[in-house]
Amino acid sequence: MKFRAKIIDVGCLNHFTRVVNTISKLTKTCVLRLTPDNLYFVLAGKIASGGVSMWCELSQANFFDEYQLEGVAPEANEICLEVTPDNLSRALRTAQNAKCVKIKLTKKHCPCLTFAAELPTLSSISRVVTHDIPVDVIPRRLWHDFKEPSMPDFDVSIYLPPLKTMKNVVDRMKNLSNFLVMEANLNGEMNLKIETDLVSVTTHFKDLGNPPWGDDGSQGRNPSRDPKLMAHTRVDIRKLQQFLMGQQVNPSKAMCNIVHKRIIHLILLHEDVSLQYFIPAVV
Amino acid sequence: MPLTTHPQTVDDNYVLVASLDNVRNLSNILKAITFKDHAIFNATPNGLKVTVEDSKCLQANAFIQAEIFQEFTIKEDSVGFQVNLTVLLDCLTIFGGSTVTGGITALRMCYNGYGYPLILFLEEGGVVTVCKINTQEPEEPIDFEFCSTNVTNKVILQSESLKEAFSELDMTSEVLQITMSPSQPYFRLSTFGNSGNAHYDYPKDSDMMELFQCSKTQTNRYKMSLLKPSTKALALSCKVSVRTDMRGFLSLQYLVMNDDGQICFVEYYCCPDEEVEDG
Numbered sequence: 001m002k003f004r005a006k007i008i009d010v011g012c013l014n015h016f017t018r019v020v021n022t023i024s025k026l027t028k029t030c031v032l033r034l035t036p037d038n039l040y041f042v043l044a045g046k047i048a049s050g051g052v053s054m055w056c057e058l059s060q061a062n063f064f065d066e067y068q069l070e071g072v073a074p075e076a077n078e079i080c081l082e083v084t085p086d087n088l089s090r091a092l093r094t095a096q097n098a099k100c101v102k103i104k105l106t107k108k109h110c111p112c113l114t115f116a117a118e119l120p121t122l123s124s125i126s127r128v129v130t131h132d133i134p135v136d137v138i139p140r141r142l143w144h145d146f147k148e149p150s151m152p153d154f155d156v157s158i159y160l161p162p163l164k165t166m167k168n169v170v171d172r173m174k175n176l177s178n179f180l181v182m183e184a185n186l187n188g189e190m191n192l193k194i195e196t197d198l199v200s201v202t203t204h205f206k207d208l209g210n211p212p213w214g215d216d217g218s219q220g221r222n223p224s225r226d227p228k229l230m231a232h233t234r235v236d237i238r239k240l241q242q243f244l245m246g247q248q249v250n251p252s253k254a255m256c257n258i259v260h261k262r263i264i265h266l267i268l269l270h271e272d273v274s275l276q277y278f279i280p281a282v283v
Numbered sequence: 284m285p286l287t288t289h290p291q292t293v294d295d296n297y298v299l300v301a302s303l304d305n306v307r308n309l310s311n312i313l314k315a316i317t318f319k320d321h322a323i324f325n326a327t328p329n330g331l332k333v334t335v336e337d338s339k340c341l342q343a344n345a346f347i348q349a350e351i352f353q354e355f356t357i358k359e360d361s362v363g364f365q366v367n368l369t370v371l372l373d374c375l376t377i378f379g380g381s382t383v384t385g386g387i388t389a390l391r392m393c394y395n396g397y398g399y400p401l402i403l404f405l406e407e408g409g410v411v412t413v414c415k416i417n418t419q420e421p422e423e424p425i426d427f428e429f430c431s432t433n434v435t436n437k438v439i440l441q442s443e444s445l446k447e448a449f450s451e452l453d454m455t456s457e458v459l460q461i462t463m464s465p466s467q468p469y470f471r472l473s474t475f476g477n478s479g480n481a482h483y484d485y486p487k488d489s490d491m492m493e494l495f496q497c498s499k500t501q502t503n504r505y506k507m508s509l510l511k512p513s514t515k516a517l518a519l520s521c522k523v524s525v526r527t528d529m530r531g532f533l534s535l536q537y538l539v540m541n542d543d544g545q546i547c548f549v550e551y552y553c554c555p556d557e558e559v560e561d562g
Contacts, residue, residue, distance in 0.1 A: 165410060168379035175373045199370050203412040
């Protein structure tokens, strides 16, 4: 097992840092899958026990100048590591102005991802700051837990409203209730609702648009579905708030698939990163 | 106002409808009296009065005149109800509480009468939020029987000067002592805390003193915990009047200017902790 990568472009470094910061806000630990073409940050939530799951995909060529991977076996040319994203964030923070950042899988007292940042100084000799971040290598027999999630058979798919507006509203709603209902229809309408003994609050978003998934531009699954009919799912409001808190950059596309009473599937697409987040329904 | 009428709400049934182009003209002033969960609302053709009380010793009132609202329609002489003030504020600020968000939220507040919830329509940037807040039967606010004819001492100060003092007040002191006198020290705030005794003096000819009418030397103490919430009103205000009556009851009246430069008032009444005869 070998892994070596290098970032020399400051724009790529900043972008990579932002992605890692977002992941660190979403979860304490997750799995980092390294393949020849991509990096994946994966959280396989235990859906049965109400956990969220996350799938973040980066195309390595868009970030790294050099990238060498030798996986666990020729027929399984990838490496799976359990990491604490916040540790990666911290290492990247010190590397902010680096001329070059090298990442290597090493073995110190335990397996580590070693970040070496070459920092500019006034003299001709560079200063190198090294972080050894302990990781756990995930054995191959457990890899099936970290496969790309399949697109759920959704009832409605809709573009999300501006994330900032959603975040403001959800932040306030969290003061009023532990649970929130998200509902949407094929008419581009989405509502966020909370209801308790004291108060009920509904925020109405209109003209959001529905992404065309089918070949014919429709959403495929049920072409005769009444466009006004809402699909809804009730979730733990903190999970939605956590997702919204983590977003630092406006995505180029943001959408949401709702499986009625089962799950909310959020998809954010940036130029070279995609993030999927699944929030299960609560009864 | 670009709000569409919600199908469930027929204007005919409302006893009170109040609209604002900028909800902050209501939410900011309510924040100045939010120290307890419940508030008593009383609407008359003159406008809205919101009252919050604490342990029968402190009362805060916020007055928002009918002219502040873009629409203020009331079908009865007096409409009263009680709501959870923190819930109401969360609803009024549903699109975010800070000024830097850039957007302006419009409000339409509707009430059907006894037993009905308070309904709020809030709109910002084409997004509409509808809130229904349960109401209770309003309690009768305490009448502190504070009338201008019984006022012994009165000063009006520019808030700037008091803001500094209040931000530095020794909070380990259980009481705030206020001395008002026609002679030295004229107007003095005192605390007695762990760091010792502290006094803030305001001479009667100070620039900050807009009015000084003190007829009798009076020293009164008020529980610091009761007066602490008034600093929120002080922070919003540009002028404050401090009055005491023969019983030592304190009236603080704050002149608050809203986002559109209109004037609203907030007043605090407080019972004295003990009367101290000035020696």
